[in-house]
Amino acid sequence: MDSGNSPANSGLRKTALNALHKRLGAKMVNFGGWDMPVEYPCSGGLMCEHRAARGGVGVFDVSHMGDIRIHGAKKPGGALAAVQQLTMNDASKLAIGQAQYSAMLYPNGTFVDDVIVHRLGEDDYLLVINAGTREKDISWVRENTKGMDCVVEDLSDAYTQLAIQGPRAVDVLQRLTDAKLETIKNYWFTHGTVCGLANTLIARTGYTGEDGFEIYVPSDVTTSERVWNEVFAAGKEFGILACGLGARNTLRLESKMALYEHEISDKINVWEAGLDRYCHLEKGEFIGRDALVKSKDEGLKRALVGLEMVERGIARDGYRCLDESGNEIGVVTSGSPSPTLGKNIALAYVPPSMTGLGTAVFVEIRGQKCKAQVVATPFYKRVRTPRAQPGMAVPR
Amino acid sequence: MAYPTQFKYSKDHEWIEVKGDVATVGITDYAQGELGDVVFVELPKVGTKVATGKTFGSVESVKAVSEIYAPASGEVVEANGALVQKPEAINTDPHTAGWLIKIKLANAAELGTLMDAAAYEAYIAEKKKEASA
Numbered sequence: 001m002d003s004g005n006s007p008a009n010s011g012l013r014k015t016a017l018n019a020l021h022k023r024l025g026a027k028m029v030n031f032g033g034w035d036m037p038v039e040y041p042c043s044g045g046l047m048c049e050h051r052a053a054r055g056g057v058g059v060f061d062v063s064h065m066g067d068i069r070i071h072g073a074k075k076p077g078g079a080l081a082a083v084q085q086l087t088m089n090d091a092s093k094l095a096i097g098q099a100q101y102s103a104m105l106y107p108n109g110t111f112v113d114d115v116i117v118h119r120l121g122e123d124d125y126l127l128v129i130n131a132g133t134r135e136k137d138i139s140w141v142r143e144n145t146k147g148m149d150c151v152v153e154d155l156s157d158a159y160t161q162l163a164i165q166g167p168r169a170v171d172v173l174q175r176l177t178d179a180k181l182e183t184i185k186n187y188w189f190t191h192g193t194v195c196g197l198a199n200t201l202i203a204r205t206g207y208t209g210e211d212g213f214e215i216y217v218p219s220d221v222t223t224s225e226r227v228w229n230e231v232f233a234a235g236k237e238f239g240i241l242a243c244g245l246g247a248r249n250t251l252r253l254e255s256k257m258a259l260y261e262h263e264i265s266d267k268i269n270v271w272e273a274g275l276d277r278y279c280h281l282e283k284g285e286f287i288g289r290d291a292l293v294k295s296k297d298e299g300l301k302r303a304l305v306g307l308e309m310v311e312r313g314i315a316r317d318g319y320r321c322l323d324e325s326g327n328e329i330g331v332v333t334s335g336s337p338s339p340t341l342g343k344n345i346a347l348a349y350v351p352p353s354m355t356g357l358g359t360a361v362f363v364e365i366r367g368q369k370c371k372a373q374v375v376a377t378p379f380y381k382r383v384r385t386p387r388a389q390p391g392m393a394v395p396r
Numbered sequence: 397m398a399y400p401t402q403f404k405y406s407k408d409h410e411w412i413e414v415k416g417d418v419a420t421v422g423i424t425d426y427a428q429g430e431l432g433d434v435v436f437v438e439l440p441k442v443g444t445k446v447a448t449g450k451t452f453g454s455v456e457s458v459k460a461v462s463e464i465y466a467p468a469s470g471e472v473v474e475a476n477g478a479l480v481q482k483p484e485a486i487n488t489d490p491h492t493a494g495w496l497i498k499i500k501l502a503n504a505a506e507l508g509t510l511m512d513a514a515a516y517e518a519y520i521a522e523k524k525k526e527a528s529a
Contacts, residue, residue, distance in 0.1 A: 027432075038459065045433050046458050246432070246459045314436055314456055337435050337458050366438075366454065366463075 032132030078149030105288030209255025
């Protein structure tokens with residue numbers, strides 16, 4: 001069935017909510033071949049959307065992301081074996097209902113993509129992958145599980161995926177589901193009835209650094225629009241706003257979350273990206289392991305750091321990093337004003353010798369050397385309030 | 397927002413208003429809308445020579461940098477310093493308080509190639525049609 005989402009179609013790909021975004025007057029942008037909302041004037045624009053996600057609740061259409069299901073065929077454990085071979089984190093540690101941040105690597109230890117692995121069942125996994133790498137990832141998974149005892153399904157077009165993010169996200173979603181959201185911990189998920197849709201995946205995941213949920217509903221336009229509208233009706237009293245990719249980027253940058261082709265790519269390895277804690281060499285063989293062991297012995301040639309501009313200027317993606325003398329020593333992977341901090345921040349690759357906090361790093365901005373300094377990351381960390389116990393007052 | 401008839405307009409969405417041999421330059425309402433909330437402005441120092449079609453500074457939103465092209469040649473006699481603290485004036489008042497620079501024109505005849513308000517409105521109407529196609 002041609003849903004119009006194959007790259008063979010001329011023009012940009014569209015999510016089921018594309019018409020709705022345009023009716024809302026969203027400013028649209030081409031993101032990885034997808035016609036996506038970057039900001040909504042009706043929300044007040046990027047700054048308002050960012051603040052809603054940090055302080056209240058915001059909703060993102062992230063249906064452009066992909067979904068690959070790997071489940072066991074004949075013998076039990078075939079799917080786990082495939083996931084363990086394909087990814088760097090240890091999926092054997094996952095309970096049913098649990099998810100983990102991970103990545104698929106090339107044999108040289110660089111990134112095919114980052115991914116969230118969800119354990120759906122006994123031998124049943126869902127990999128949620130990036131929009132821009134959908135085809136590459138599905139080919140990679142199929143190619144590298146050939147002859148393995150598992151079934152690979154591309155479910156990318158099956159779901160409209162909404163990310164409901166912010167401290168009030170749980171309040172909004174609870175109105176729409178029978179699932180007991182307070183029992184779902186961060187990076188865990190469940191299936192429940194959402195907006196009358198049975199067996200809907202509800203995951204406590206997101207790309208903002210705030211509490212929040214991602215729900216996966218059927219991708220037909222009628223259902224997708226109905227769910228979006230019900231989420232907004234439920235969220236009205238919490239000041240819910242539609243949020244686009246502009247705010248999505250500033251939120252994830254403040255929380256130091258990687259973006260493919262920026263902090264991670266097929267030219268950057270796991271150690272350089274600072275993602276050691278998601279890489280479990282001790283779990284056994286996986287694609288890229290040998291190269292990672294070797295490069296660990298050889299030592300880092302560059303490392304990812306957080307920068308804060310000291311002199312007036314905004315460091316942006318791709319700008320060169322220079323030393324005091326003007327020699328090129330690295331590159332900005334992502335840079336932007338930070339709405340929460342009121343400062344101009346960036347992530348950049350610099351030599352290991354320049355990773356100390358407070359080190360001066362210069363960014364070349366339209367031919368001028370502009371001073372920045374290395375700062376700790378994440379730039380922003382949400383305050384985690386304790387989960388409410390009966391009889392306990394929880395500060396809002 | 398109406399486009400003042402006493403302004404001339406460039407294809408890069410700058411406006412210029414001439415009073416004697418000094419001209420004020422800014423970006424249009426269309427340009428500020430495309431850019432989003434302005435957070436940062438880079439303007440040239442007094443005395444800088446600007447040349448038609450060449451960049452003289454930049455206006456930045458959170459997500460984008462927009463270089464500003466001189467609609468006419470001349471020498472900068474004033475830059476709008478208030479924009480350092482209040483860059484948002486470019487969004488709220490792009491044709492008035494959000495002005496960028498004043499220049500002493502080198503050659504007033506250059507303005508002949510710019511659009512008047514009606515032509516500019518037609519130009520952006522066409523752009524909006526292309527965008528929603």
